[in-house]
Structures are given as structure tokens and as C-alpha cells.
Amino acid sequence: MLILAADTSGKTCSCAVADAVRGLLLGCHTVYTARAHSQILMPMAKQLLAETGHTVQEVGLFACADGPGSYTGLRIGVAAMQALAFAGDRKCAGISTLEGLAWNLSAFRGVICAALAARQNLCYCAFFESDGQQITRLTDDAVRPAEEIAAQAAQYGEGVMLCGDGASLVEPLCERAVTAPMHLMHQSAAGIALAAMHSTPVPPEQLAVRYLQAVKIG
Numbered sequence: 001m002l003i004l005a006a007d008t009s010g011k012t013c014s015c016a017v018a019d020a021v022r023g024l025l026l027g028c029h030t031v032y033t034a035r036a037h038s039q040i041l042m043p044m045a046k047q048l049l050a051e052t053g054h055t056v057q058e059v060g061l062f063a064c065a066d067g068p069g070s071y072t073g074l075r076i077g078v079a080a081m082q083a084l085a086f087a088g089d090r091k092c093a094g095i096s097t098l099e100g101l102a103w104n105l106s107a108f109r110g111v112i113c114a115a116l117a118a119r120q121n122l123c124y125c126a127f128f129e130s131d132g133q134q135i136t137r138l139t140d141d142a143v144r145p146a147e148e149i150a151a152q153a154a155q156y157g158e159g160v161m162l163c164g165d166g167a168s169l170v171e172p173l174c175e176r177a178v179t180a181p182m183h184l185m186h187q188s189a190a191g192i193a194l195a196a197m198h199s200t201p202v203p204p205e206q207l208a209v210r211y212l213q214a215v216k217i218g
Helices: 037-051 071-088 097-104 146-155 167-173 189-196
Strands: 002-007 012-019 024-032 059-067 091-096 109-117 122-131 135-137 142-145 161-163
Touching (some): 002 037, 002 189, 012 189, 024 189, 059 189, 091 097, 091 189, 097 122, 109 167, 146 167, 161 167
Parallel strands (some): 002 059
Antiparallel strands (some): 002 012, 012 024, 122 142
């Protein structure tokens, strides 16, 4: 089955094409951009499909990051994948942005802390564990102060891997944590595609953005 995945949850606009049967990433385009994702995503997806020798009609599953993240960005990704799925009578997979980040690091063995900067000193955050192949969720997605995230990371011992733009807030507070390499630090549709291979697809009308409200603490 061919998967077309997208992540428009943050400053990166990303799409990926993956062969779920062979477990093969056929292509991925990711751009860190100030341009509107609505201008970039669909042309990017069309170009990537053409470059990999496929058409949208061959796609069996449309996957996207469904939150947390940018309100506008998430809506663009969800609406685009919904429209393509409706047109082709296909199913969708909504993937947590934080889970997609963790799947980018699935070759790492240990605890992964995916953190996205929210506002002030708050982050959207979740912890995962990787055995080098599979990702297991340890905590739910939540909005938490960087200090609280760092304290939990410290409880897991040495070598917790930090990823996402919230890592810059957490890393100075957690001596034993390490940060992901540059090419795996930010959101990528490759991680969404990987996670989608382990998801339960839903009809496109059930795909929806999931928001976490970043409220002021104290």
C-alpha cells in the first residue's frame, strides 16, 4: 500500500511517499519556510509523487499530523489529506505531531522526549520509548512547563533524546539529555508515514485537528 503523508504543524512543510508493504520510504520533501503551507503543500505532494513514479490515484492511505501545533498549519494539512481521500474513496490516518517526531528517531534505543515550543516557557510534550525499531508511547500529549519536562526526563536516567523546537527550552535544564541531530530535530512527514504504518485508518470525515490549549501557568 502506498502512503502519502504530510506534516504542516510547524515552520516546516513536509510531505512523504512510502511503500508500506516493503517498508520503504520512496521520497520526502521538507522545507523550513516562512511561506504559507497552503501555497506549498499540494504542489510539493504532486511533484514528489511524480518523482517517485506514482500518481495520487495509487495512494491507499493519506496521513497527516493532526496536532498539536500551529492552528492554521494543522487545518491546511488535514483539509488537504481529507480532500484527496474523499476524491479517491480512500482512508486517512491522523497522527500526533509528537508521535511523528518520535518515529523520526525510531532507530535510537531509549527514551525520546518530543517537545514543541508553545508560548512563554511552555511546551507541547510527550515521552516515548524506542527499542530501535518500534515506538511505544509513555505519556499522553500535554502542555507542560519546560522545568517539569526536564525533571521527568531526568527520572529516566542518562541519554534521553530531545527533539522538536522545544528542545532548546528543555536541554539547558536537563544535564543528561542529548538533542537529536539537525536533520531529525524538526517535524518531518517521514515520521508521520512511519507512524501511519502502525495506525488504524479512519474514513476521511473522521479526520480532525486535535488541539492542546497552551494556558498560562501561575
